[in-house]
Amino acid sequence: METRKKVAVVMGSDSDWPVVKAACAELKKLDIPYEAHILSAHRTPAEAAAFAKAARANGFGAIICAAGMAAHLAGAFAANTTLPVIGIPMKGGAMDGMDALLATVQMPSGIPVATVALNGAKNAAVLAAQMLAIEDSELAARLDAARVEMAQQIAKKEAALQEELASL
Numbered sequence: 001m002e003t004r005k006k007v008a009v010v011m012g013s014d015s016d017w018p019v020v021k022a023a024c025a026e027l028k029k030l031d032i033p034y035e036a037h038i039l040s041a042h043r044t045p046a047e048a049a050a051f052a053k054a055a056r057a058n059g060f061g062a063i064i065c066a067a068g069m070a071a072h073l074a075g076a077f078a079a080n081t082t083l084p085v086i087g088i089p090m091k092g093g094a095m096d097g098m099d100a101l102l103a104t105v106q107m108p109s110g111i112p113v114a115t116v117a118l119n120g121a122k123n124a125a126v127l128a129a130q131m132l133a134i135e136d137s138e139l140a141a142r143l144d145a146a147r148v149e150m151a152q153q154i155a156k157k158e159a160a161l162q163e164e165l166a167s168l
Contacts, residue, residue, distance in 0.1 A: 004136070005061025006033035007128045008051070010077065012040050012067040016090055019119045020066045023088070026125035030142050032132065041067070041076035048073070052080035062086065062128040065113075066121065069093040071100035074113040084131050086124045087113045 007027055011020045020036070027034040039048040055063060063081065066088035067073035074087030089100035097118040105115040116123040126143075133140040 004033060005132050006035065006059055007125070007132070008055060008060045008063040009034055009036040009125075010039050010048075010051070010063065010065045010073065011036070012038070012065075012071075012073045014038055016066045016068065019090060019121050020064075020088065021121070023064055023066075023121035023125040026122045027129070030125070030129050030139065030146070032125075032129055032139065039073070041072040042070075045076070048076055049080045052077040055081050055083055061132045064088060064121075064124045064128055066090055066124075067104075068097065068100045069103075071103035074104050074115075075107055075111065078107065078111050078113050084128070085113050086127050087115045088121055088124050089115065089118050091118045 009020060009023050009027070011017060024034060024036055037051065039051055041048055052063070060083060062084045063077050064086045065074035065077050068090035069092070071087070071089055074085050078085040087104035089097055089104040091097035091100075093099060101115070101118055104113060107113050114127060116127065129139060129143055133143055
């Protein structure tokens with residue numbers, strides 16, 4: 001039996017951690033093994049490339065990369081692996097994240113990076129989970145259960161709103 005695939009959560013700087021930890025929390029909630037690392041496309045390029053090149057052999061099934069400003073981390077990882085790479089463009093800097101968004105989403109043909117919203121760490125984790133669930137029926141069931149739970153939460157909020165409206 002093949003070992004369950006894990007997810008790499010990589011950030012370019014420890015300043016990304018307050019946002020990125022939401023991805024780790026969501027992976028943990030979904031019972032997906034993960035590792036989190038600080039690697040820089042510019043300050044530790046050899047280490048980042050080596051990690052990406054060895055990721056499949058090391059049991060990873062997807063890689064999440066968070067970076068701000070020039071945001072080349074996800075692209076640098078995608079250039080060095082054929083595993084799915086999900087970029088989290090981080091808010092901040094002179095353009096408040098617009099530069100990170102554009103740098104993450106504008107990849108050359110043949111080297112894709114799936115991109116979530118600015119600071120979209122939870123969605124990055126959910127997308128990684130959906131990718132892994134293609135071949136993991138137990139994970140797919142956990143994702144289905146999470147969707148049911150979300151719908152139930154909305155139904156409760158709707159009922160509370162209608163109750164408040166009736167009392168106006």
